[in-house]
Amino acid sequence: MLSAEDNSYVTKTGPGAPMGDLLRRYWVPLLLAEELPEPDCAPVRVKAFGERLLAIRDTSGRVGLMDEFCAHRGVSLWFGRNEDNGLRCPYHGWKYDVNGQCVEVPSEPAESGYCQKIKLKAYPCVEKGGIVWAYMGPADKQPDFPAFEWLDLPPSHRYIAKRWQECNWLQAMEGGIDSSHVSWLHSGELHTDPLHRATKGAVYNGDKTPKFEVVDSASGMLIGARRNAEPGEYYWRVTQWIMPWYTMIPPYGENALNGHAWVPMDDENCITWSFTYHPTRPLSEHELATMRSGGGMHVEVLPGTYRPVINKDNDYLIDRALQKSGRYYSGVAGIAMQDASLQESMGPIVDRAHENLVSTDNAIIMARMLLKKAAQGLARGVEPRGLKQETHRVRSASFILPADQPFAKARAEDLVARPGIIHTGV
Amino acid sequence: MLSAEDNSYVTKTGPGAPMGDLLRRYWVPLLLAEELPEPDCAPVRVKAFGERLLAIRDTSGRVGLMDEFCAHRGVSLWFGRNEDNGLRCPYHGWKYDVNGQCVEVPSEPAESGYCQKIKLKAYPCVEKGGIVWAYMGPADKQPDFPAFEWLDLPPSHRYIAKRWQECNWLQAMEGGIDSSHVSWLHSGELHTDPLHRATKGAVYNGDKTPKFEVVDSASGMLIGARRNAEPGEYYWRVTQWIMPWYTMIPPYGENALNGHAWVPMDDENCITWSFTYHPTRPLSEHELATMRSGGGMHVEVLPGTYRPVINKDNDYLIDRALQKSGRYYSGVAGIAMQDASLQESMGPIVDRAHENLVSTDNAIIMARMLLKKAAQGLARGVEPRGLKQETHRVRSASFILPADQPFAKARAEDLVARPGIIHTGV
Amino acid sequence: MLSAEDNSYVTKTGPGAPMGDLLRRYWVPLLLAEELPEPDCAPVRVKAFGERLLAIRDTSGRVGLMDEFCAHRGVSLWFGRNEDNGLRCPYHGWKYDVNGQCVEVPSEPAESGYCQKIKLKAYPCVEKGGIVWAYMGPADKQPDFPAFEWLDLPPSHRYIAKRWQECNWLQAMEGGIDSSHVSWLHSGELHTDPLHRATKGAVYNGDKTPKFEVVDSASGMLIGARRNAEPGEYYWRVTQWIMPWYTMIPPYGENALNGHAWVPMDDENCITWSFTYHPTRPLSEHELATMRSGGGMHVEVLPGTYRPVINKDNDYLIDRALQKSGRYYSGVAGIAMQDASLQESMGPIVDRAHENLVSTDNAIIMARMLLKKAAQGLARGVEPRGLKQETHRVRSASFILPADQPFAKARAEDLVARPGIIHTGV
Structure with missing residues (x-):
């Protein structure tokens, strides 16, 4: 939980606000x-x-x-x-x-x-x-220009979209680094999507109570979601959080990679960016068609506004029958709007004085702390993380490790962008 | 008139407000x-x-x-x-x-x-x-559960509805205990409704300047509207006000009884409940059909919202030609929306510093006083009226009395709910 | 530029505001x-x-x-x-x-x-x-009743309309006394309208950088826009500003005269009045038809509201192709909405602390000063200008003068309403 003062500190980004000063450095x-x-x-x-x-x-x-x-x-x-x-x-x-x-x-x-x-x-x-x-x-x-891997790929290898989200940027981003909701909110997609179903990761993902380990990184932090795999082994899904607003979602098998960024429009609205890319091949017509029609991480938007067609004014077209059936766990269609609907339902800026955080929220706790420290440090002349290009050249990954090996070190090379070499996914 | 402070005291019902504390006791x-x-x-x-x-x-x-x-x-x-x-x-x-x-x-x-x-x-x-x-x-x-007569009737004997009203609860309730407006605002209905026209009460009701006597009761108060009947006699219409938000409207002849309750949603919106019931017979198909289509005390509402179809956004579909003709005295159709349109027209919370109250407003004056006293008493541990079940077992009535008899005592038995016995109406 | 305090002083007109007191004197x-x-x-x-x-x-x-x-x-x-x-x-x-x-x-x-x-x-x-x-x-x-020339003409000689404008009255009026925008914003109309094209004034008007001279008058002020005509001559267009909210626009040739008034509804909305009249003849069917369909100074409004059909909710139906072509300089159709769209785009009450005024803004600067002085004078018992009937009996005019003659004195008789005599226009 955050005091009203701390909540204001991490959410307000207008001219002169400390967090606004920090974000304007990127x-x-x-x-x-x-x-x-x-x-x-x-x-x-x-x-x-x-x-x-x-x-x-x-x-x-x-x-x-x-x-x-x-x-x-x-x-x-x-x-x-x-x-x-x-x-x-x-x-x-x-x-x-x-x-x-x-x-x-x-x-x-x-x-x-x-x-x-x-x-x-x-x-x-x-x-x-x-x-x-x-x-x-x-x-x-002014820092060096961002050096994310997908920026240097041929246009055929990526699909990038933005949408207007009607809540504070941090609230949206916290949803993005909160990997523990995937097994619940998006379970309909995990069980029905043919691409997901075909991977071992999706099978292991049936374990709905992963353990989360969060470690500091030069970019921001690494979030490791640990599940039991075969005896003596763990299945790891590793999310990259790159300061100040990027996430990279761990892949299933050789499927394309996905990432997000949440950029404040004002304190009660943000742009949610979705990046889908494959490091070594063009996206297929099937993948592109799916995303254009609101599949994957993506959303259909109203012409001219980037406001999702499914939005709070139509109660996100919730379908209680499909909720009952489990096809959509919350009754809302599509991963992106499943997330956005809940994030927006908290109100424009959620009051964090009333929350009850648990162990699976450790990435959220650490991100808030890192952001607050970075904003405070700025005032003392300390440069924040995520400015340097090497901090952008990272990847998310999913893999299986012997139970005694640390996820962030044992496969360090899989967490780095390697041009021409495919990512690591299970 | 009320000072700004007193107006706030009787209208605000959020957590911690004295009037909110009082209403939450029911x-x-x-x-x-x-x-x-x-x-x-x-x-x-x-x-x-x-x-x-x-x-x-x-x-x-x-x-x-x-x-x-x-x-x-x-x-x-x-x-x-x-x-x-x-x-x-x-x-x-x-x-x-x-x-x-x-x-x-x-x-x-x-x-x-x-x-x-x-x-x-x-x-x-x-x-x-x-x-x-x-x-x-x-x-x-926690008090005993309400014991209103209509709660124990077979479902066939009652028709209950709610609607969203866009003003403070007290403003709406004051309209309900203000019997003097009936001869004006609702005069179109009194003159044209065949059921009303058939009763003697409706005839006597042609006297547009009744005198109002208000007396304290264990439930809250009794409001007696006195009109001249035959020489030496008065025609009385007696409304029950039951703390904190119920009214019971006096009947015409053996027609069904009606009541209301106004429950705050927030300080600028309330639910208006309408209760129609007959103590000794099922409501007829004709009565039910009328109410379902927005007749009587009732209103057609928009699906899913309980907002009336006729509302401030469409200027209550006021019809100036029907206003001129007198069919609807204000040009708005239906008793319920005639009331609601005017109550909402005062603004979300009317400023009572500018009102000019007259003798016919004595029920309103007393209700405000009783509510304020009850809220003040609560702080001193005094239990308010209207909590005990016997205070719910009452009825409104209309009757004719010799000129020298007091309305509240002469026919006391008619003002009590008597299961299986029909109410008293003229 | 104005300080926040001064900006508030000249824009706020509610009960008790000094500018409100001033405007209520008219x-x-x-x-x-x-x-x-x-x-x-x-x-x-x-x-x-x-x-x-x-x-x-x-x-x-x-x-x-x-x-x-x-x-x-x-x-x-x-x-x-x-x-x-x-x-x-x-x-x-x-x-x-x-x-x-x-x-x-x-x-x-x-x-x-x-x-x-x-x-x-x-x-x-x-x-x-x-x-x-x-x-x-x-x-x-209470002053004498207004004595504008057009009030005493036969109804056939005038066409009067009002529309709702969604910004502060002063912001709208400043647009009206700012003659320098005409050669830009309305240049599409000047070049295409057959009536305008036929006048010498329209030709001279091709000079987009007129000089402005502003002189005090008994009514308020005279705004002279000076352009080069034949060698040794100036082409003058003289606007009347009559306290507190009237403008009279200089004519082209013998075309009808036009004027405006901006009346506060509240501090963020005003009524824009448009007066078109001819002192010596009825308006033609062609003129009337044009104005009724939103031509000239006029606008089509939504039934019952006087809100323009073209408004901020539809981005004034801006047409970028017609903007490119120059038919409409800003892409918005019609002189009236060209003005209103820009005036409303400043926000409900523009912050005048950030403006950068130039020489062509001298009429605006003087109007603000005269209004402020008049409001201050009122408190000391000084009667403001524009109350007396002779201050209303004025006309705008356009004419050619030898270069050494002062516009406000050389043709003083052309700036006075002379019943039965046509106005002076080039």
Whole structure:
């Protein structure tokens, strides 16, 4: 449980909040590149850490992220004209480049240099892996660009999606590092999905009371879920948590890998990113079709909003008959919305003063502690984990070990991204 | 008029509010039994006195009312699986019985006894008269179960309904004890309904300026509306107000009896219960059909919500032509929504500092005083009225008396529930 | 830029706010007369300066504006019966005349004179020019009735409309006195409208960087937009701003004149009035048809609400292809919604601490100053401008002047309303 003060500390990310300062030290995945499909396309409203921003792609194809509102009298530049390498306010023709620099104020003599004094808040952007990433922290602290394995794969090897989730980012992320719910909430999927059923891991997974071991890592932490396998052996499923908001889910056999990131829009909404990729082969048509129709970790979203079709306004289309049958353990269809429905049901920001944590929550406890320490350390000049590229070059894995071997060390090489070599899954 | 402080005192019923403490000393009608139609049916979200609760019927048919949120990390148990005599959280399988007692925490060794330490807030429930009643007060203060006459009648003799009303409970109840509005707001019904028209009472009721006498009673108070009848005689209509939220409406002739209760959902919403019953005969098909289609005291509601079809979002489908004609005095159809539309039009909690009360408001004045005194008395250990069963065994009545006889004493036997004997109505 | 304190000072108009006190000193255009189409028609809810009011037309045709809520227990008199020269509350029959005076409390003996003590807050109304005007200030300060030229024209010569705008009144009005946006935001209209294209003014208007001169006037101020015409000549477009909320837009040639008024509903909503009139001829069928279908300064509104069909919920039906083509500079159709979309995009009350004003904003700067000074003066007993009838008898104009002549003096007679004589336009 957390005091009200601690709960506020780890959940609030607006300008000036310590956790907001911490999260702004990382490159932030904000948009799908396809949201800005071509030069001079329509600007896109973006909300990040409570800031109202606008993303554009200019005539030269450069992506910019800047304050949504014109510096002149505050109208939304979403109505702006994206033309000739800049966004022009339709009110009086003020024009900004992708860096937020004002390059023209038509009413003022050009020789006055007035426009050079006008600059919108703007953040550097990089486009990679089908994602527009922004850096929203202090300019002198900009870290290296993320080096996740899937960013360097051919596009055919990955499928990336985002959706709007209606709760605080931490609440969503805690669901992601809480591996113990899988055997319950997602048990319908484990029992029915043909790909899952075919793996030994899925069989071992029938043990609904795994033990969890959590160890510190350079990236953040490793979460080992231990189940009994054959006598004298344990079946391990190892999740990577990479600071500040990434998880990598352990694979079943040679199935594709999956990961998530939870990025605050504001304190009561976040973007949930889902990354599916295979290190050594293209995703199959069957896999892609499944994901596009809301299967796997993925979700069908309403056009233009990234809000799931299944959402709280329709009670997530809960089906009590399918709940009874066990097809969907909670009656909600799909792994992603099974998670989101429960996470959102806690309210926009859950009050952690009333929770009762148990041993299977140790990853959650440690993540909160690491985040709080990192935010506190920042104030003292200590750089947080997860900034360096080597901390990104990791993998989740599942494997079987003799009972006396430590999961994090015995198979250390399986927990590292090895280009061209397939991941380790059971 | 009430000061802001007094207005707050009588209207606020959340945890810790004096009026909330008072109301929690009574058995509370919360759900229709039909909302929990069978063992292991879907849980139902309930809001009462600002508390978010969940009602279930378990495998054995027992009804439970408990905190909506799991004690573990706070997800809504509305998504839970109601199975094997308990509600199981779909997140990690924690299971609760109808008393809110946790009976299983799968991740913890059973021998640890951990689950026994986990108990959700829960309230005892009793099912009677087609209603699920709960007691939400201190365990050692639980009163006898309500003994209203209609609770012991065969189901054929009664028709009971609830609807969501979008205003504070007291505002709605004040409308119920304000008999003086009947000759105005409901005059369209009095003049056109064939059952009403056939009674002498309806004729006398043409006198639009009755005098009101209010006297204390063991239940709460008796409200006598006096009109001139034949020379030397008065026509009396006597309403029972039973602490804390019940009214019984005086009958016309041998027509069925009607009553109401107003139960706070939160401070800006309440449940309005309507009870129609006949002490000595089944309700007729005609009566039942009328009520089911929104006639009498009743209302058509939207499926699943108990919100009236006619509501503030559609301006109560006011019909100015029917208002002009007098068919509906305010232009709104139906007695129930005529009342609710005006009560809701005052705003969620009316500011009583600006009202101008007149002699016909004496019942309202006295009810506020009795409620305030009862809440104050509670703090000093004084038990409020309306807890004891004999205070429930009362009836409303209408009769004619010689001008010199006191309405509350001259016909005292008519104001008592007498099983098997028809009520007294003119 | 304005400090938070100053911004609050000029934008807040509720009871007791200094700017609210100032605005209440003027006659307020509140309803179209057609909203009260006949004697004893349905009452109309009106929100003005944050006050919830009700407008009625009684049996004698008199218009009244009074508190929406009954003095008895506070139900909305919108449900009232408008009959026999008064509005009767449907709850208990209390009746009010157009002055808010209670004329009947049925429950009380007439001889008690009780009802005479009951009076709703009410404001005097006058119907003129197709508009219901109210005076909401101190009774002893009531000014002469407005004497705008168009009020005295035959109805055939004018077209008047109102719409609901979802932002603070000042924000909307600042858009109205900001003539410099016309060459940008409305450039699509200037280039395509056949009436505009035919005038020399429209040609000169191609100069997108006019200079603005603002001079004090007895009415408020004169805003002169100066553009180069033939050598040695200037093309002037002169806007009248009449305290506290009127603008008159300079004409193109002999086209009809246009004006606006922005009246606060509350601090986050206003009514935008649009007045189109011709001083010397009836408006043509073509002009009327254009305006009725949302052309010119006008807008199509949703039935019953005066909310534009194009509004923020549908992103003003922005069309990026027509934005690209320049047909609509911002992609939003119609002059009125081009303005409203941007003004609303600033948020309900824009934070003026972050603006960067330039020379073309001098009218806005002066208007704020005049309003603030007028509100401050009021407290010292100084009467504000715009109360006297001669300050209303003005006209906007456009003309060509030798370069050395001052726009406000050289053609002073063109800036005065001259009945029967056409306005001056280029």
